[in-house]
Amino acid sequence: MKDRSVCLIQYVDAHTHVGISDMPEHCRQYIRRVGLDPNAWPPPEKMRESFSNASVECLNVVLIPSYPCANNLRVEGVYQQAEYARNMRDFYYLFGGVNPTCEFDVKSELEHQYSKLEIVGVKLHPVHHYFKPNDYLEKSGSQLLRVYEFAEDHNLPVMFHTGTSVGVGSRNKFGDPLYIDDVAVDFPRLKIIVSHAGRPIWFQTAFTLCRIHENVYLELSGIPPKRLKEYLPRLAELSSKAIYGSDYPNFRGQTPYGSAQEFAEAVGGNSDIMRGNILKLLKGI
Helix, strand or coil, X not given: CCCCCCCCEEEEEEEECCCCCCCCHHHHHHHHHCCCCCCCCCCHHHHHHCCCCXXXXXXXXXXXXXXXXXXXXXXXXXXXXXXXXXXCCCCEEEEEECCCCCCCCHHHHHXXXXXXXXXXXXXXXXXXXXXXXXXXXXXXXXXXXXXXXXXXXXXXXXXXXXXXXXXXXXXXXXXXXXXXXXXXXXXXXXXXXXXXXXXXXXXXXHXXXXXXXXXXXXXXXXXXXXXXXXXXXXXXXXXXXXXXXXXXXXXXXXXXXXXXXXXXXXXXXXXXXXXXHHHHHCCCC
């Protein structure tokens, strides 16, 4: 049992890719090239231990199903993650996801993920699937409308990858968070998470969207904690809407507890950023 008098901060990691091993070969090659092992997951009980140490205690981990490279698959890693975490759903929470550029029944797929896998949110990756979040305004029959309507109706937040990606095949023009502005206006009941805060090109755009739209939240994964104040000098103004995430595994040598500890120090241990804001958004926690 942890000595809570020593533990500095409790947190929720709102952005990890734990539990994904099976992926397209070009993605596996990329993972190896950056020094990571796509087959290295320990058992989920052991993995849980790596999120806490004497300074930080992890309450929950959110599993994000995105592969690290562009692809044309309908669904990415959510079924793998569901199987990985199936006996520890009090600790691991699942985001679902679909590729809205594919021709299939998006609504039925999301309904299955919601009812069978108990997803608590939906992840969309414009940079890897080549779409703008507001494409529904220009493309008749866009699947995005079905995604947003489903998420609204089921009170599920939608997380968008924003900013650049160095994954194979990425098209970074789709990472501009400005395209989310229309979504926030047209779907005012939809809770929107701007992941990576537009790093490294569009920090100001992401910040502004979160400031002006009540339903938009700023997720901070992938930003070096030591440069957080440089990139987002007015972050304190959004302390009630900013969300911690590690993007684990993101780089060689990264540890989940180490990322949390560094970030907690960078935000002065702010409990809203480290756990409170994401807990308010996630259905059923």
